[in-house]
Amino acid sequence: MFALVDCNNFYVSCERLFRPDLRRRAVVVLSNNDGCVVARSQEAKALGIGMAVPHFQVRGILERHNVAVFSSNYTLYADISARVMTILDAMVPSMEVYSIDEAFLHLPDEHAPLQQRLEFGRKVRERLLQWLRIPACVGIAPTKTLAKLANGAAKHETSNGGVVDLCDLLQRQQLFKQTPVGEVWGVGRRTRDKLQSMGICTVADLAGSSPEKIRRRFSVNLQRTVYELNGQPCFTLESSPANKQQILCSRSFAQRITAFDELREAVCTYTVRAAEKLREQGQTAQQITVFIRTGAFSTTERHYSNSAQRRLDFASNDTLALVHAATSALQSIWRSGYRYAKAGVMLTDLCPEKEEQPGLFDYTSEQQHKPALMQAVDAINNSGKGRIWFGGQGIKEDWRMKRSHLSPAYTTRWEDIPTVS
DNA sequence: TCTGGGGTCCTAGGACCC
DNA sequence: TCTGGGGTCCTAGGACCC
Known part of the structure; x- marks a missing residue:
């Protein structure tokens, strides 16, 4: 049984930690060199600011709506991420750090009933919020691909309190019918287009496809995805990261x-x-x-x-x-x-x-x-x-990365530690 | 004028072997 | 006109993830 914990708008949440004045204000974080928008608060998303749009194209909207703009502060995000992972690690027997803001967990009790699983998910959320002020959502399911989908559902649907469990077959089918195939983990834009041209438009369509046919037309990994959607695990928890290859x-x-x-x-x-x-x-x-x-x-x-x-x-x-x-x-x-x-x-x-x-x-x-x-x-x-x-x-600064909106290194530099008066 | 960075895996095709 | 079969290894490019 997997739980996927994914922090909400992670870079924005990090920037808000020591800036309570930004809690309800629209916030975006830019990529290196202040090139593109790579993180947006809910308020910024509501303004129609897309993911990965070039900064110069939305500069007007950002100014008109008084959006707070930050350069990427990876020193800060990496430090907060490490704290998130430490907290999660203490709550479960084993986990996989999947990205800077995501982790797959093995549930403490494989056979816990639904209520207990949801309870665990809520506890994870509360702890990250109370101890770090980092909001997150939790998706629970018997495979990683399903846990990802559950997490996506938790993000979209506010009524479920940030935790969605997809172990129930009926509930799964319900969600599958409403979810476009492009939202599946491992289905990118190219594969989505090709699937759609074959009449496979929803997750339900993909889950109902013949795995052998999918393998022939696409790849072994998409075949595995089909199995995973049907509750048969193909991807395991990688608790110790492999050595890098490049x-x-x-x-x-x-x-x-x-x-x-x-x-x-x-x-x-x-x-x-x-x-x-x-x-x-x-x-x-x-x-x-x-x-x-x-x-x-x-x-x-x-x-x-x-x-x-x-x-x-x-x-x-x-x-x-x-x-x-x-x-x-x-x-x-x-x-x-x-x-x-x-x-x-x-x-x-x-x-x-x-x-x-x-x-x-x-x-x-x-x-x-x-x-x-x-x-x-x-x-x-x-x-x-x-x-x-x-x-x-060299010592010249001309070509070095542009970071015009950089926040302080609140947690990693002595002189940047916030003072409370 | 201005459009990120860091990874992984898979597949097809070419070169080569006997 | 018509040129095998079976295999390995390497590389480039594509697709995907965050």
């Missing part, structure tokens, strides 16, 4: 970049960050990919997009080795005369640090000192006492 760091620039030196600074900065993530996970990488591209939306200017890979002689998480490879890759794809909008660095061929197998002659005495150097750099940067960085990252 690590990516990419950003759009605040302004277009035309000079090689600036692009190199950006690629260097992203490589440094990617290498930090790699070490946080205790992994090494043997391959690095660098990509650059011009703006994707311009119809008038010339487009250019390219990527290049470099293979390291041996798997490493040493920033200097990775920056060296990244710079070489960048040089091979750089073309002058373009206005670059975005660059990124991807690390692949990852392997746990301890399992890496250097070649017989790979380790020189210099390389043996590198882990200590990187440990020292990480320790300084995590100490809270200051930051050191690599020369190649």
Whole structure:
């Protein structure tokens, strides 16, 4: 038996935590670089502000209705998320952290009757609200796909108090008939369109389809979805996250970049960050990919997009080795005369640090000192006492992320801790 | 003028092997 | 005119998730 807990408008809820004045006001949160709207309060949704719309397209509406606008503050959201997960973890035998604002839980008692299950869902909600002021909804069902649907129903229908249980067959069928197939977990826009063209428009239609036919026309995963809709579990709880298979760091620039030196600074900065993530996970990488591209939306200017890979002689998480490879890759794809909008660095061929197998002659005495150097750099940067960085990252602010509406780091920086007077 | 970032998995097709 | 069958591995691209 699964319960899916999903926080409501999570980023907006985080921004409201220390701003009670925003509790009934329309609020939106923007993506990195203040590009798109990625979270909206109920009031903002009611104004017709869509998900993922570009900020500049709705600037007028936002101003007219005095909507509070925030840049993404991931430091804050990650910290609040960790607190949410800690609370949930203490309430159940096992759980899966599915995203920054969602978790699948195994119910404490598999065979609890309906009333007890609903009671548990309400307790989860109350605790998150009382201890953190974070509102959430709970969906309960025998499969993950059904728990997702139950959660969606809990969000739409206010009358059920934020908790919906879909174990009952009749209630399930009722909901299936009213719900468009595109709301099913795993059915995106493309699949939805294709399903509709085959006359499969509601969840009821999909649940009643032949699994074999679905597999032939689509994929094994959609076949599993059909089984899950019929109460037969195919997706299990993944309580310990698997090692990552790739690590990516990419950003759009605040302004277009035309000079090689600036692009190199950006690629260097992203490589440094990617290498930090790699070490946080205790992994090494043997391959690095660098990509650059011009703006994707311009119809008038010339487009250019390219990527290049470099293979390291041996798997490493040493920033200097990775920056060296990244710079070489960048040089091979750089073309002058373009206005670059975005660059990124991807690390692949990852392997746990301890399992890496250097070649017989790979380790020189210099390389043996590198882990200590990187440990020292990480320790300084995590100490809270200051930051050191690599020369190649540069110091100019021109291209770095735009964050004009950033809230304080209320819970992670001493000077930002709110004072109550 | 201005349009996010970070992931995973699956499939088709090509290259290659015997 | 007409050119096998069975298999693996890799990569690019697509689709999906939040």
